[in-house]
Amino acid sequence: MIGAIVVGAFAGLLAGLLGVGGGVLFVPALTVFLGLDQVDAEATSLLAIMPMAIVGAWRQQRYGNVNLRDGALLGATAIPGAIAGVAIVNVVPERVVQVMFAGLMLVIAFRMVRERPRLTDPPPSG
Numbered sequence: 001m002i003g004a005i006v007v008g009a010f011a012g013l014l015a016g017l018l019g020v021g022g023g024v025l026f027v028p029a030l031t032v033f034l035g036l037d038q039v040d041a042e043a044t045s046l047l048a049i050m051p052m053a054i055v056g057a058w059r060q061q062r063y064g065n066v067n068l069r070d071g072a073l074l075g076a077t078a079i080p081g082a083i084a085g086v087a088i089v090n091v092v093p094e095r096v097v098q099v100m101f102a103g104l105m106l107v108i109a110f111r112m113v114r115e116r117p118r119l120t121d122p123p124p125s126g
Contacts, residue, residue, distance in 0.1 A: 003034055012052055023049060024105060038097045039089055046082075 011025040023045045030041035060066050089097055 007033055008048060015052060016056060024108060027101060028105075038094050038101065042089070042097075042101075 007026070007029045011029055014025055023042070026045035026048055027038070027041045030036045030044055031038060034041075036044060057066055057071070
């Protein structure tokens with residue numbers, strides 16, 4: 001229980017600070033530190049992300065950073081995608097799911113490094 005609290009607090013802090021999706025942090029932490037298998041870690045992460053997303057969206061809305069129309073569209077289209085993803089992950093071998101998740105993390109890391117602002121770039125206006 002203490003391990004889950006530490007993982008949740010640390011992942012929440014990093015997700016809020018760095019703006020990364022919580023699943024990128026939660027899933028590896030749940031598998032490495034708490035011993036969950038890949039599918040259980042992903043399902044647990046999805047449940048844990050909901051309150052973080054609600055609080056984060058509420059706070060960002062106060063700063064005027066939320067586009068409600070786009071958020072509603074993303075949320076509505078994510079529902080059938082999530083249903084399809086659950087159906088697929090329950091028939092695919094766990095090792096395949098692990099490799100796919102690792103590949104996704106590598107793509108995210110590559111894009112973050114490649115698209116990072118340079119020290120010589122002017123600050124964004126706004």
